[in-house]
Amino acid sequence: MTKKMILLVMILLVASPMLFAQSADVAAQTKAYAAIGGGIAMAIASGLCGLGQGKAVAGATEAMARNPGAIGAIRIMLILGLALIESLALYTLVIVLIK
Amino acid sequence: MPETELWITKIFNDQLAGLGNMFLGLVGMPAQARPWANFITMQILVAAFIIVVFAILRTRLSFDRPGKLQHICELTYEFVAGQAEDQMGHGGAKYMAYFATIFIFILISNLIGIIPGFEAPTMNPSVPAGCAIATFLYYNGVGLRSNGPIKYAAHFAGPVWWLAPLMIPIEIVSHLARPLSLTIRLYANMFAGEKLTMVFLSLTYLIVPAAFMGLHVFVALLQAYIFLLLTMIYVAGATAHDH
Numbered sequence: 001m002t003k004k005m006i007l008l009v010m011i012l013l014v015a016s017p018m019l020f021a022q023s024a025d026v027a028a029q030t031k032a033y034a035a036i037g038g039g040i041a042m043a044i045a046s047g048l049c050g051l052g053q054g055k056a057v058a059g060a061t062e063a064m065a066r067n068p069g070a071i072g073a074i075r076i077m078l079i080l081g082l083a084l085i086e087s088l089a090l091y092t093l094v095i096v097l098i099k
Numbered sequence: 100m101p102e103t104e105l106w107i108t109k110i111f112n113d114q115l116a117g118l119g120n121m122f123l124g125l126v127g128m129p130a131q132a133r134p135w136a137n138f139i140t141m142q143i144l145v146a147a148f149i150i151v152v153f154a155i156l157r158t159r160l161s162f163d164r165p166g167k168l169q170h171i172c173e174l175t176y177e178f179v180a181g182q183a184e185d186q187m188g189h190g191g192a193k194y195m196a197y198f199a200t201i202f203i204f205i206l207i208s209n210l211i212g213i214i215p216g217f218e219a220p221t222m223n224p225s226v227p228a229g230c231a232i233a234t235f236l237y238y239n240g241v242g243l244r245s246n247g248p249i250k251y252a253a254h255f256a257g258p259v260w261w262l263a264p265l266m267i268p269i270e271i272v273s274h275l276a277r278p279l280s281l282t283i284r285l286y287a288n289m290f291a292g293e294k295l296t297m298v299f300l301s302l303t304y305l306i307v308p309a310a311f312m313g314l315h316v317f318v319a320l321l322q323a324y325i326f327l328l329l330t331m332i333y334v335a336g337a338t339a340h341d342h
Contacts, residue, residue, distance in 0.1 A: 079325070086284075090287035
């Protein structure tokens with residue numbers, strides 16, 4: 001196990017000049033990396049936002065089922081909570097759009 | 100991305116360029132060839148529309164036989180008053196003027212983007228920023244007037260006095276984050292809704308872009324309501340009397 005790790009590290013060190021070689025056009029590369037980074041950031045933000053909103057809706061529907069008298073108040077809290085969670089994903093979108 | 104001009108902006112720029120440059124000169128910016136921007140003329144149109152509607156309503160107010168316009172305005176008023184009562188109890192009636200104004204303005208600004216030939220002014224980041232700064236100044240002013248400056252500043256210290264050095268920076272940062280979050284929430288929702296519709300329109304034909312446009316309409320209504328709700332929550336928090 002350890003021998004294999006040492007062998008892997010040596011191969012990576014030897015091959016690193018070839019791996020890190022870049023083409024001459026830096027500006028286009030930066031834009032490309034910005035686009036890729038933006039895509040990954042937006043994906044993570046939307047995914048976590050989806051999880052959060054799912055939990056909010058689950059809690060709200062269960063509460064409404066348990067206590068039908070409080071449906072009005074729970075509905076207001078649900079809408080407010082969903083909008084606030086949504087806005088977190090939107091902050092990421094704004095950062096992506098700026099770059 | 101170059102901004103195409105709406106027909107309203109074209110009229111403003113052709114006729115009233117001098118007036119626009121005078122306004123620019125008031126704040127020290129250099130004069131430009133076509134000073135009126137889309138969102139400024141759309142805001143003026145929205146404000147003029149609201150004023151005209153209320154002026155017409157005023158002449159037709161009737162106690163015994165209310166017309167359709169009066170019914171619509173009564174519904175809106177009842178809605179905002181109901182929300183204010185939910186948030187703040189009976190003290191909410193004092194602030195109804197600001198709440199209803201901001202709600203109707205943002206609602207109509209959002210919805211006017213659906214009509215072809217018009218553009219929602221809230222799509223430009225300046226307009227939600229203006230509304231958010233107005234709300235910030237309003238709730239702080241109302242809190243200062245209702246509680247007095249010393250008791251209002253004491254809100255920032257939190258529940259117990261020895262937590263104050265920790266609570267005051269946290270409270271100040273959280274208060275400053277409020278107009279920022281209001282701005283970005285409204286701007287990003289409107290901007291993303293339009294961009295999404297455009298992207299799907301360039302991809303496919305009828306049903307799918309129409310579905311996304313419907314989503315955009317729903318989001319427009321919801322975001323106006325959220326702005327109203329958060330304004331009320333901030334005002335309720337600022338005018339809370341510790342009994």
